[in-house]
Amino acid sequence: MSLAGLDRLLNDSASFARALDCFGESTGFATIEALRPALIAGLLRRRWQAGDHGALLLIAATSREADTLRSAIASLVPEAVTAEFSAWETLPHERLSPSAETVGRRAAALRLLREHDGSRPLVMVASVRAALQPVSSHAATAEPLVLRAGEVGESLDVITARLVEMAYTRVDMVTRRGEFAVRGGILDVFAPTAEQAIRVDFFGDEVDQIRRFAVSDQRSAGEALPQIELWPARELLLTDEVRERAAALLPRFPALSSLLEKISQGIAVEGMESLLPQLLPDLRPLTALLPAGGSVMVVSPEKVASRAVSLAETNREFLEAAWAAATAGADAPVPTDNHGMLTMTELRDAAGERPWHTVTGFVADLDDAAVESGGAEPGESEGAQNGAAMQVGDDASQIVVAGAALPRLTPGGDATAAIVAYLRDKVAAGWRTVVTAQGVGLVERARDVLAEAGLAARIVDVLPNEFDAGVIYLTVAAAWSGFESAESRVALVSEAEFFGRTVSQHQAPSKLAKRRGKNVVDPLPLQHGDYVVHETHGIGQFVELTQRLVPTGVGRTAAERGKALREYLVLEYASSKRGMPRDKLYVPTDQLDQLSRYVGGEAPSLSKMGGSDWAAAKKKARKAVRDIAVELVKLYSARVASPGHAFSPDTPWQHELEEAFPYAETRDQLTTIDEVKRDMERPVPMDRLVSGDVGFGKTEIAVRAAFKAVQDGKQVALLVPTTLLVNQHLETFQDRFAGFPVQLRPLSRFQTEKESRETVDGLAAGTVDVVIGTHRLLTDQVRYKDLGLVIIDEEQRFGVEHKDSLKKLKTGVDILAMSATPIPRTLEMAVTGIREMSTLATPPEDRHPILTFVGPRSDKQIAAAIRRELLREGQVFFVHNRVSSISRVAAQIAELVPDARVAVAHGKLSEHQLEQVVVDFWERKYDVLVSTTIIETGLDIANANTIIIDNADKYGLSQLHQLRGRVGRSRERAYAYFLFDPDKPLTEHAHERLDTIE
Template identity: 40%
Template structure:
């Protein structure tokens, strides 16, 4: 069957190529290209997919005629290059071209050189990668934004030198590579987690190049590369050896500190006019600090003129000009806009060079294009274009749409649409392999002859007779919409032609999972001045990591904490388990405790008494839920599979895991109470809709609660669109509904004719009665009032509840983390989501104008957040003056219901360009076309608020911007400074968890736990409070809790990690914290492996630390208080000596004749050790021997994995 199948498949590809070569229009085109006719014209190609197909066909023609090295350059004024690139790769693969990856994309910059802003990092990276490919002759197809064609570039020789190919055995000084990385825009960061970062630790250099799928660890031996290893950015562990790697630049410009100084000197000479003083000072400060100012990329011509253009990199290319008739006018308009912006920038005192420094003039561009062979595309048919000149018609390629209507109504229409007629070649493109396989199964069940490309186990129908019947071939890839070419009897469908989704499609890309790691105890960002809580001594201020010399002359590392009355406490690094970061409920600074006083002990005792009351209440609620029987939902139905297949994206790993957890909860006979936490737009709603569908399939009703009417309407649109093919009734209930609609919905809920209802707190009204409610989905519960939260609390006892949130409120977070509530986390961004570029800038009309105009120029929309109703219309008036062409609407909570609804709807339907609004949009308006948000007085917002507001943009694959407008920085409070710095720091995707913890620290938990509990959190710190509460809950559950005794170990040995091994203090602290928490030998072995991998071979000091950790672990089950050294003797002091049985004491004494057990529980003996390492290994083994003898059952878990501990350690 496989041989049969592959023959058929090969024939399809060969047949398509045969038709392409035989087609008269394409033959005329091929011959014209071969003759090097200066200008060729083609009409009729208007669909994006057809343009991509033509590019792949032209590539094939050039390759077949021996011109493989000749690139095809596609120039377009408005095509989405990213999507077009994916489509070109799809068709290259279909036509059997050798390297679909050799497609280079060159977008234009998203900012002009005259705004004092840097381009988006994603654009800089994409351009740098493409230009490097061109400079090295690696690109076969080049997709260029027409405006980028005007741009001037650094010298070609610089571009050729800008990337590095590395392999083991090559000679390269690590210092040389570090200098090159800094010049290419890489940032020094340890650990390396994101593209564009590197770190250098002795003989190891970690670097994450955007061109590579994972970061790479380069191990040097002197000036030679000893090895290359890929590593996981989350665990930091090596994953695979590499035989080569490539490091590409992050931008086409490079900058050294010397150049910054040269700029500063030149500006002082040539731009001395006082009008430019502010901008001049900006550059001078940058030269002093070495930190380039925003927009520095456009100052590079001051010292290094941009001497080349794309034409220099593409000397013999075939240029394909899209919509050639309008290109000259578009470029003239662009040039005119640049001149206007240059003039305005000069008038505003900005240091800028004239447009000629950055761009070719339209005349220069025309001259360069005239020197190249070009193929001009005209979208209109030739009868319209050439009505007056019929004597010489250019070839026309007739392109038709394959589907004029959405066929979402039912899959039953697909056979008629997709079964190929005799002789026709028909293809279907699915976004992912699972979806392709699902289409294959569905269509095969409906008797459509179908096969997968390039291989499958399903047989196909071979061609027979004069009119062979070809099977429908399913490809995996990206195509925005299908098209047909009647002359070739060729049709190709996109999945979007079958599954009509309104979302803008984005091409799939591999997404990386991020584990939901604990963050409160992370010492990686600990710095002097932070507050710490010592479990025994209370709140102190961290002053640093210090080294002291002990009385016996050995060096030892300590955390230095300052307490009240300037008292100091030195905490040994091996006891960092006693220390935590202090986080308060009100965000304020705490009072330092007094060392040796009783206040701290009384504070803890008071808090524990109050905790018991809270814990009893919480346990009662959750115990009731476990006792009350709930509905156990049935396993998934076939319709569930069909509903889930209707989603046109593949679920991310996190989404799939969350869905599995939710379904498992629903199928249990107790009510579900699960919190689903995911970044804004990471796909929580899709997971919730699948849970809702499952509930309805079991005959149950579903209620979806949202905090605002606007969000209700959005959810209603999303649900109705997604559920359309199924006989499921969905209604909404909010203040936007008329009385008649409300009455109809209430009646339907009571009678059971409404399956899903979406509403505000109106759903909690007394007149709302369900026939059989089975699932409640709550979106952003923290936005509901106290009374409504109480009602929700009672609701939880009766039905399954799924709560959705992007930034969990601390109580919810804490409950989830202490096991009182089940938690699912979605931290993986959807395919091709880009981090929002966050710009913190002073309020400036010029910046507001450029931000809005830039978004409007690319057909997008803008949110302008101004959270003051009194002055919101003044801001709207200002924007009208700045951008007269913008259609502006105003939205705030004082508008009438209908007025607010009308404004928001107009914005949703793109009848408005700018929505000037209060934070009413924070609660969830989802508009993929809105990709710029301007937030006025950002310093007045809490971090979680800013985070959620910023999440309103960046919901598609388009670059998104958040402008945080602030007053002059000198007027900002310290807390506002920290909030804004944190938002910028965590601008990567999936950082809501970290931000929720930070916002807790900065703004406080308020009354979430009630005023009394907030006071105890302030007194103890959030983490210790949670630990004590968890312990209290375990005691109330009746669990036996034995106080853990951590042994004090003093063997008169140095305890420290040398700075020569780990230079960064915060990283050393992190390792000390990990070591203190590694309570099994398996964890110690894991830490040893990681340290060796990340920092190289362990020095003796670190070997010793790990062995001391193994000794501590062996002593824990024996309840050892202390291990000390007196001369050559070892002393082991037991807290409970009576637990050692007499016969086991005798066995130990027999093995060690010098040993003696004192009445106070102290064991003294002389170990037969000749050196320090042997002594430590002997001590560990003696403790393990005692452990085996005295506690055959206790402590078993401590010993799991101990066989792997330390070189030379005995295997157990």
């Protein structure tokens, strides 16, 4: 399904048709933002029909805009090949390497450009940050190493050497992209472009088998693969030429000796890409890599030019700050003349004779201003209309395309009713109307909503050339803003307008078959001296993983019988005879099911092989288990006797909701979800505690449990300790439930008296399905018509005064409690009784480690760090723990970075003021939150990925860890800066703490 054909509908617009006819050399277009994808699609199709099969490079201001544009073009022109050329997460001169995932995506995009043969339209989309960074010759000409099952080729040693040259890192156990490990005849490798790690079994020089495996448990899963492509892990390869140049640069750059020495030895090292200009002088602009016949289009040239200026300024500030830090002992930056980035002028010059187009929201001719509603677009400042902004494509004749954004509708729960009324009016006026959503289920629900309103709606795969009168057409397509074209009498409504919000549909990586087993031993991470438990012989100590030749017993004669190589874990046990060496046990790797990890607290005594001590220990443990079981039976008997609701098995809507989850679930998440559902489907009330760190997926478990309860007509109460968490959970639940007929309401101090009364009345009448609130949910005023599930978030934060209310809520309903730090066992039993417990111990895959900087405070460093985060549309925490001077510090930050919107939060604000500031920051109304340590716990703001801690030497180690944990909760790379006063000497303890945190 797609929106193919939408541009043909718009051909009835005189201005749209004129734009297509005038598409030539260096053309400039002006239209509203919502109409741009359709305009670009129409231009692309017109070029193709005219025999122009060159690639089109679209340059957007930000990576988010680039991604949205790519999705829209793919939906409008499904026959085209679309790709995004990603930007590095790091600045070119920083001694930090871009992630392997980014390198892989860039390599795949460059390959498309290089191999484009004109058989299909090619659209490459890049942010200005990606476009302005020149590309290395290694990246531009990279080719993959291909391994095919059943093929005899190079030896494993040769392949290993090639992987090293391709800048892969050799490790003992593969956990991240860009790593590989070799064990005997097995190669484990995680390629930058691969969704999962790959395990290759060799039989001599023959590739015997290729399979995927999960890095979480190192176990193979899924079907065998016919072949794999291993792309380089870096954009600087460790070729002989590069190694020789690195060695030659050593005398010139003594401050970079450690970096250059490792490169000269063929060792991939963090940050070696910062030396690209010195080691690979032939860096080429992206526009120069376009194949013959290609063209460039700059989308929102004003914003692009403004971003380019900000990028250059941030680069300069970071470089100056890095040199200043180097004088205090930090690593010296890499010397560079141009900060490693091109200017827009240089980028255009590199395009040569290739056409250079622009599409803007600003109209040069005031007579044509009627196409706009007036003023700048959202996100474009007035200043963007002046100066350098108009230098991009200012020689192009501007062609205006008429169109308008949809009228502002009532946000929230009334959005659907308002848009239905809008569509009714348009259909009655004879307009052709289209509704899009990103999932089949959402499209079907939109059709049902329209049918209930008495409107004819039809789901189609492709928009027809002729629309039936009075029919609204629906299709599955990537969402962007809706628009209307009065000239062509066409209106497009996206799911954002129809349902009131956009449902995330990010491409989730393929999910391997998940294993749920016991605490088995994985031999790869074992270190010498680690304790393991053998089922028969007890506690032993791991020595090594070794190989031995053993008779195979295969063959009819003694001469024919050969030997095979087998791997063993060598374990040591206490000596069976005094004064003799320890006994050793050789455990074949195919018998690992007999081993488990030792999880006790203290170092245990080794067991004796075949001795009675292990048997006695097991007997004692069995008795203790029986005693606990008796206690549990008594405690659970009352609850089991209480009647509960047995929820129905999963419905198709439940499967649809879960498939829409934009990330791959962790193994622990899947196990916990299964446990929760199994408990809910039993007639005994559930009482389960889910324990897991922030960001490990507890909220998604609550979402699925709540949805399951609503499917059975039951109400759900989500109890949280703060009003901020009410808003955070409300946003999450609304995003996940968008398009489903679930009525969500908040209940906290932030609701007016009227809103609170409506919520309470709705709970009593049964019209509210899910309520998210603070302790107000525990008051006597709240009555439920049919409460089926209570979810308690951060249970340990509810005081003793809430115990009785919690117990009342728990009678006969299912309870799901969640906590990152459960309270001690005695208090837990006093409040909730013994219950089932699930643990989320596995972090999400592909989460980047937080990059930590410890050094003296510098205004340049602070400004550069904030600007870097703003460039990727992120937010910043700045921690200053003195209320008396916090306003002054906030004013200094506002002066250092005038573009930043700065807010202040501290404990002396009233509770309402404090929560309002934090809510505004969470809603992205501010870029920088200057606060005291009140942000230490309880905040989960995924868009904030930089934290700067002032006077970090004054904090305890635990506080520093907690503060650093405020960032790094998304897929973006996070940065933590721990700064101290350069004019005051550090105490010995402060020095140790900062050394530890770094």
